[in-house]
Amino acid sequence: MDINQTLSSYSDWCYGIAVGAYVVAMLFYLYEQAFGYRRRVAAGKRELVAVGAGGSESVEEPEETVLERDNRAERVGKLAVSLTVFGVMLHVAALALRGLATHRAPWGNMYEFGAVLCLVAVGTWLVVLRKYPVRHLGVWVLLPVVVLMFLGGVLLYTTAAPVQPALQSYWLVIHVFTIASGSGILLVPGVVSILYLLKVRKPAWATRLPAADVLDQVAYRATVRATVFAFPIYTAGVIFGAIWAEESWGRFWGWDPKETVAFVAWVVYAAYLHSRATAGWRGGRAAIINIVGMAAMIFNLFFINLVTAGLHSYAGV
Amino acid sequence: VIALLRNTWRGLTSMRTALVLLFLLALAALPGALLPQRSLNAQKVDDYVASHGWWGQLLDRLEFYNVYGSVWFSAVYLLLFISLVGCLLPRSLDYAKAARGKPVITPRNLARLPHHHETTVDATPSEVMATAKERLKGWRLQEREEEDGARSISAERGYLRETGNLVFHFAMLGLIIALAIGKMYQYEGQVVVLANGSQFCNSGTLSYDTFRPGLRVDGTDLDPFCVKVDDFTANFLPTGQADYYRADIEYQSGEDLTTNTWRPYKLEVNSPLRTAGDRVYLLSHGYAPVFTVTFPDGKKRTHTTQWRPVNQMTYLSEGATKFDPPGVTDPAQRRQRQLAITGLFAPTAVMQGDLLGSAFPDMRDPAVAIDVLKGDLGNESGRGQSIYEVDQEMVDSGRLKRVARENMRPGDQITLDDGTKISFDGVQRWVYLQVSHDPSQVWVLVFAVLIVLGLGTSLVIKRRRLWVRAVPADGGTVLLLGGLARTDQAGYGEEFGRVTEDLLDELVPEREHADAVTGRET
Numbered sequence: 083m084d085i086n087q088t089l090s091s092y093s094d095w096c097y098g099i100a101v102g103a104y105v106v107a108m109l110f111y112l113y114e115q116a117f118g119y120r121r122r123v124a125a126g127k128r129e130l131v132a133v134g135a136g137g138s139e140s141v142e143e144p145e146e147t148v149l150e151r152d153n154r155a156e157r158v159g160k161l162a163v164s165l166t167v168f169g170v171m172l173h174v175a176a177l178a179l180r181g182l183a184t185h186r187a188p189w190g191n192m193y194e195f196g197a198v199l200c201l202v203a204v205g206t207w208l209v210v211l212r213k214y215p216v217r218h219l220g221v222w223v224l225l226p227v228v229v230l231m232f233l234g235g236v237l238l239y240t241t242a243a244p245v246q247p248a249l250q251s252y253w254l255v256i257h258v259f260t261i262a263s264g265s266g267i268l269l270v271p272g273v274v275s276i277l278y279l280l281k282v283r284k285p286a287w288a289t290r291l292p293a294a295d296v297l298d299q300v301a302y303r304a305t306v307r308a309t310v311f312a313f314p315i316y317t318a319g320v321i322f323g324a325i326w327a328e329e330s331w332g333r334f335w336g337w338d339p340k341e342t343v344a345f346v347a348w349v350v351y352a353a354y355l356h357s358r359a360t361a362g363w364r365g366g367r368a369a370i371i372n373i374v375g376m377a378a379m380i381f382n383l384f385f386i387n388l389v390t391a392g393l394h395s396y397a398g399v
Numbered sequence: 400v401i402a403l404l405r406n407t408w409r410g411l412t413s414m415r416t417a418l419v420l421l422f423l424l425a426l427a428a429l430p431g432a433l434l435p436q437r438s439l440n441a442q443k444v445d446d447y448v449a450s451h452g453w454w455g456q457l458l459d460r461l462e463f464y465n466v467y468g469s470v471w472f473s474a475v476y477l478l479l480f481i482s483l484v485g486c487l488l489p490r491s492l493d494y495a496k497a498a499r500g501k502p503v504i505t506p507r508n509l510a511r512l513p514h515h516h517e518t519t520v521d522a523t524p525s526e527v528m529a530t531a532k533e534r535l536k537g538w539r540l541q542e543r544e545e546e547d548g549a550r551s552i553s554a555e556r557g558y559l560r561e562t563g564n565l566v567f568h569f570a571m572l573g574l575i576i577a578l579a580i581g582k583m584y585q586y587e588g589q590v591v592v593l594a595n596g597s598q599f600c601n602s603g604t605l606s607y608d609t610f611r612p613g614l615r616v617d618g619t620d621l622d623p624f625c626v627k628v629d630d631f632t633a634n635f636l637p638t639g640q641a642d643y644y645r646a647d648i649e650y651q652s653g654e655d656l657t658t659n660t661w662r663p664y665k666l667e668v669n670s671p672l673r674t675a676g677d678r679v680y681l682l683s684h685g686y687a688p689v690f691t692v693t694f695p696d697g698k699k700r701t702h703t704t705q706w707r708p709v710n711q712m713t714y715l716s717e718g719a720t721k722f723d724p725p726g727v728t729d730p731a732q733r734r735q736r737q738l739a740i741t742g743l744f745a746p747t748a749v750m751q752g753d754l755l756g757s758a759f760p761d762m763r764d765p766a767v768a769i770d771v772l773k774g775d776l777g778n779e780s781g782r783g784q785s786i787y788e789v790d791q792e793m794v795d796s797g798r799l800k801r802v803a804r805e806n807m808r809p810g811d812q813i814t815l816d817d818g819t820k821i822s823f824d825g826v827q828r829w830v831y832l833q834v835s836h837d838p839s840q841v842w843v844l845v846f847a848v849l850i851v852l853g854l855g856t857s858l859v860i861k862r863r864r865l866w867v868r869a870v871p872a873d874g875g876t877v878l879l880l881g882g883l884a885r886t887d888q889a890g891y892g893e894e895f896g897r898v899t900e901d902l903l904d905e906l907v908p909e910r911e912h913a914d915a916v917t918g919r920e921t
Contacts, residue, residue: 244636247643251669314854321847330669332587332680332833334840337439337467342432349425353418363418378425386432 086183090242093179096172097197101231103169104204104224110162111220117155159217166204166220173201183242187255190245192387195262196234199383200227202266206308210270214300223273253326257319261344264316265379268351271305271312272376275369278302282366302365306358309372313351320344331393339386340394347378411478412485420479427475431466434458438465480575487568494561501541502553505866509881512866514895516880520906524550524869524876530905531867534898538865551868557885563856570849577842585613585837586621591705593687594631594646594828601625601677601834622675622836624652627661631684631828635761639712644668646681646830666830680833683708687827688744688767690720693820698725705829706744707787713757716744718787721776734775739789739799740821742769748808755806765826768806771815774799863891865898878906 177197181188189198207223210216245254278301323344328334335341354371357363363371386392410416435443444464448455462469509515520527531552532540538554545551588607592599604610604618612618630647649661652675664672672679685708691701706718722738745757748766755768775798777790784790793799803821805813812822862885870877880899884891 243638243640244642246641247668250643253669310858314851314858317854318851321851324847325844328840329671332671332678332682332835333837334843337431337436339432342428346425346428346432349421349428353421353425356414356418356421363415390432 085242085244087242089179089183093176093183093242096176096179097231097235100169100172100176101228101235103165103172104228104231107162107165107169108221108224108228110158110165111218111224114155114159114162115218115221117158159220162220163208163211163217166208166224170201170204170208173197173204177201180242184244186245187259189258189262190249190254191238191240192383193234193238193240195258196230196238196383198259198262199266199269200231200234202263203227203269206267206270210304210308214304216274216300216304219274219277219301222277223270226269226273248330251326251330253322253329257322257326260315260319260322264312264319265383267308267312268316268376268379271308271372272379274301274305275372275376278305279366279369279373282369302369305369305372309351309354313355316351317348320348336393338394339390339392340382343378343382343386347375347382350375350378408485411482414486417479417482417486420475420482423475424479427472428466430463434463434466436464436466438467476575480572483568483572487565487572490561491565494565497558497561502539502555502864505543505545505551505553505868506881509866509868509879512881512883514880514882514892516899517877518903519872519875519877520903521875522906524871527867527869527876527878527906528552531869531902534901534905535865535867545868547870549868549870551866554865554867555863556865557860557862560857560860560862563853563858563860565853567850567853567857570846570853574843574846574850577839577846581613581837581839581843583613583615584839585835586616586618587611587833587835589682589831589833591685591829591831592626592628593703593705594628594684594830595703596627596629598625598627599832601675607834622652622677623656624650624675624677625656626650626672626679626832628830628832631830633684633761633828635759639760641760644681644684646684648672648679650674650679676838677834677836680835682831682833684828684830686714686716686744686746686762686765687829688718688720688765689824689827690740691822691824692722692738693822694724695818696726700725701824703827704786709743710757712760714746714760715755715757716746717742718744719785719789721778721789730779734779734798737774737776737778738819738821739772739776740769741772741789742767744826746826750806753806762826764808766806766808767823769804769823770801771803771805771813771821772799773802773815861885861891863894865895867902878902 177188177194180194184190189195204224204227207220211220323341324334327336327341350371354368354375357368357371387394435447437444444459447464448459451458458464462471466472506512510517522530528542528550532542535552535554538556539558541553543551543553588601588604588610590599590607600606601621601624603621604612610618627649628646629649632643632645632647634642636642644667646666648664648666650664650672651659651661654660655662666672666679666681668681671681685705687703687705689701689703691699693699700722702720702722704718704720706716708714708716719739719741722740724733724736724738727733727736743755744765744767745755746761746765747757747759747763749756749758755766772789772794775793777784777793777799780790780793782790789799802815803813805811807813807823809823809825812820814820864883864885866879866881868879868881870879880895880902882891882895882898
């Protein structure tokens with residue numbers, strides 16, 4: 083089975099344009115956040131004016147200008163979401179083309195794994211967006227995605243190729259996809275937890291982050307629900323990995339570095355779920371645990387793959 | 400003392416302790432990923448210790464190279480195990496009680512619940528109750544008469560949540576126990592077998608090159624089976640990347656051993672042979688050059704010894720094929736005339752000057768670059784020696800001397816000064832097999848599946864309560880509804896709204912749908 087070079091280069095173009103779309107979407111989200119924020123300040127001032135003046139006529143004019151600006155920010159925000167969706171479509175196309183070019187599941191090396199993980203993360207973000215009013219967080223969610231995809235595309239890029247015998251198994255489809263999905267979903271609550279923590283702790287430089295009321299309530303609930311949703315998926319992914327390891331390496335668990343850190347991350351997320359049931363651990367501390375969990379995931383992806391040598395290293399990456 | 404014990408027990412089984420222990424477990428597992436581990440690569444550990452001086456030795460003494468068998472790691476997971484048991488016992492009792500218990504009594508003021516609705520209907524209280532019961536099929540119900548003539552139903556649903564939770568935790572316990580049993584009775588051995596019809600039988604630890612037994616395995620009672628490796632096929636892409644490996648083997652176990660029946664099997668990387676309760680894996684492969692030595696007296700000896708790949712990409716291999724002179728009984732005489740052929744083998748030879756290199760892992764143009772050594776191999780020195788090398792000490796002390804150096808292709812022959820002829824006949828392949836035995840691993844799988852199922856159930860299903868109260872009023876009934884989710888409010892509002900809607904549709908047939916009820920979340 084030969085590699086289809088044409089499809090492979092189409093895939094690379096889609097990947098590139100998808101990253102571009104995400105970057106532009108980020109700028110738009112940023113615009114909305116910046117101007118949406120000023121609107122809130124202006125609205126506060128208007129109330130002060132209204133109270134101070136005691137009359138209704140003097141307030142009307144500033145209110146109108148404020149609303150106009152608000153609308154534009156809102157439109158830009160919606161445009162950002164459309165761009166994100168556009169990016170996701172190209173992202174899907176990039177993976178699909180790569181799969182067609184190589185006649186296998188398009189997650190056989192680190193570059194492709196990162197692409198799947200990021201796709202799931204952006205997808206999760208869009209789903210969260212439908213349920214919770216958190217559009218202003220968009221730039222912060224897309225930031226790690228864009229960074230990961232940039233690193234993947236520039237440093238870890240691998241030419242489309244078949245995989246070696248150890249990876250030729252239907253477990254590649256099942257295990258790697260489940261793990262990428264679990265990790266991708268968990269990326270979103272991880273990022274939101276960082277914002278949450280910054281907002282709760284209120285360091286001086288973080289004042290421009292979205293309003294505390296929205297972030298505290300909604301973001302926290304979205305975080306919990308996304309983590310709760312992803313945890314069983316991730317658990318299943320680890321177990322699929324163990325089943326595959328039994329078939330391929332001769333044992334289901336051997337404390338290979340990748341397995342170890344996957345176990346560590348699993349324990350951390352288990353602790354996160356337990357923390358919700360323990361008084362005094364909700365909120366800030368739970369957010370810290372979530373961040374630690376995400377840190378373990380990222381450590382597992384980069385450090386373990388690139389620095390330590392384990393059974394999970396295939397063809398360098 | 401009892402108080403102390405009780406307090407220790409309580410402290411140990413509290414959720415806060417469990418959390419701390421979970422973190423300790425995560426922390427304790429981490430060094431295993433960062434430091435080399437004896438169980439994975441003993442050589443790497445020795446190198447690490449050697450290159451890190453006192454620090455490396457301190458880590459060694461603190462069992463950092465054997466994290467998962469260390470005292471401190473065991474301590475953490477044993478404490479966690481106790482904590483888990485201590486948490487599960489009371490919860491199971493509560494669960495058993497709740498399973499027989501009745502839904503709690505209807506609160507006095509339903510309007511204070513997060514979800515509530517109030518309306519007046521024409522139906523009588525008993526009609527209302529009947530309709531409500533019909534609608535709340537599948538819920539656990541308890542109907543009560545209240546003091547002022549009102550009647551109420553308490554309904555509760557989602558008991559499976561706690562079931563799933565308990566299943567998850569008990570499956571954890573089961574998994575740990577199954578793992579422990581596995582550690583007792585498992586064994587694992589590796590062996591090199593030539594792919595020329597050679598046989599391997601799982602008869603004892605001596606048949607293996609390396610063997611790692613479980614704590615209760617002494618190697619006398621291995622599952623009997625035999626494997627015969629007939630052929631090995633490897634296919635490589637033009638880049639040198641492996642495409643597939645396949646060993647054509649035959650095996651016999653159980654009845655077949657007595658009737659000497661061989662069954663064929665295609666052993667591949669992701670498809671181990673499962674027989675007699677053991678698994679046979681194809682781990683890797685390599686080349687074994689075939690040399691024939693014709694001694695001056697005309698006697699011939701042919702040896703096929705595996706050489707080990709030194710480069711995994713090109714399969715350039717090194718090794719030592721050793722010969723004893725035939726018909727020499729005097730040990731001193733023999734030690735003068737032993738032969739060793741050592742050097743490099745390349746499956747696809749490229750010459751870089753005089754140096755032999757390999758360009759491709761497949762056998763396209765095989766060649767060897769050999770030294771022939773003659774003298775005392777040191778087999779009787781009492782020291783163990785590698786089959787891939789000659790004993791360097793024998794060379795250094797001059798008891799093993801180089802008598803020839805040559806590059807050869809298959810069919811080439813050289814003649815030594817004393818008339819000994821050495822010919823390079825060809826190359827055979829060998830496979831590296833692993834035999835694994837773990838009687839409890841199927842139980843580990845069962846518990847792992849239960850873990851996922853329990854986890855899913857406990858996270859998806861919500862425990863929720865609903866109350867219906869019918870208070871008799873002039874010409875009808877005041878119907879009050881209240882709802883409360885016990886764990887997570889999210890999503891319960893819609894369900895409460897649906898129940899209310901259905902009840903009202905049933906009780907007020909002519910009702911217009913304009914004022915659709917939705918459960919309010921507060």
